[in-house]
Amino acid sequence: MTLSFSLLATDGAARRGRLETPHGTIETPAFMPVGTLGAVKGLTPDALESLGASIMLANLYHLTLRPGIEVIESLGGLHAWNGWSRPILTDSGGFQVWSLAGRRKLTAAGVTFRSHVDGALVTFTPESVVDSQRRLGVDIAMVLDECPAWPVPEEEAAASLDRTVAWARRARERWAAAPGPGGLFGILQGSSFPCQRARAAELLTALDFDGYAIGGVSVGEPEAERRETVAFTAPLLPALKPRYLMGVGTPQDILHAVLSGVDLFDCVLPARNARHSLLFTSEGLLRLKNARYRTDPAPPDPACSCPTCRRVSRAFLAHLLRCGEITGQVLATVHNLAFYLDFMGRLRQASASGTLAEFAARAATQLSEPPA
């Protein structure tokens, strides 16, 4: 095993940990910015590094379509290719089973997509997905899973989970036979059914992955249901392995999940919302395109010391965003990711010092809707 995870402290169910990978160390709980196509939209690798991101995501489905795994491999692997020297986790394409449901067909062998780029058929199997991620040289590889829609009848969720587990087993065997430089994570499914989630935990932990992800959330289910699923599932996972909640979420979601014992997060929200002129701030959500900010000289977040907040006003940033100026999106993305990464830093500090409950109480009011 080339990943090493250690628990430095716990605070209730919450954990302060450290995950070591071939490309560096990740202090957890950690947020992993999403760079689907190899880059976080709007950020240079250098900017992402300056913001303090310790790991980023990329997506195997998208990279397989363009530029192709062999291209990246021939250029020295993912890190050499995209200029990011810290750890990288690749998602397997399992999320696209859900998000591109209309363009794919599930078979016993795997999943076949009708490429959204050129319409070509592309098949992903548990084995090919593991092989591709090994060839990319990623630090954390994810198994191919089936992310079912929500809501789904329990029988379907169970059948879907069976397939995901079967795929996980094949992936695990392939990885054992031909391991990559990093680790391989299993992914739990089971929709919102505790019974299925428990089954997922039991069956997958038996396969001894390097870490475990809670998948199948943030697919349209109500917030309360999502949180119940997380709170129920996280404690079922091995204490000494990293736990990753896929695709989550808002700062409030992350806070809740950390309290439930989750270590790793990724979400497109900070980057996408930035591009859509919605900023996360210590005072709540800031809809920068609202008319009231046209003449607001304050920095986006007065409590933030990111490069954006140090230099530009709400008025100027609102102007750029309103005009569709790409720099506005860049500045907003810098801030939102800085906010997320800073938020994770505070969570780590609080979990290490046993003050997470206080932090949560304070954050609950700060993170809610914006001031009047």
Place this chain on the structure above:
RNA sequence: GGAGGUGUGGCCGAGUGGACAAUGGCAGCAGACUGUAAAUCUGCCGGGCUUCGCCCUACCGAGGUUCGAAUCCUCGCGCCUCCA
């Protein structure tokens, strides 16, 4: 000076007798976004009201034809093109 064309809601621009308070786009206002087919999408966008409907005012201005006019006619005004 002559000939032709044109004038539509903040802007651009469809509409050439009834189905028109008037297609679209932009701008504006508000909202959504959770392992990214997303710099995207949705709603509102003349005024008023008891708002799945009703009333008022509206397609440069004035007048006319008609049961009925943004649409046809006359005059005026503005703009454009060509000729002198």
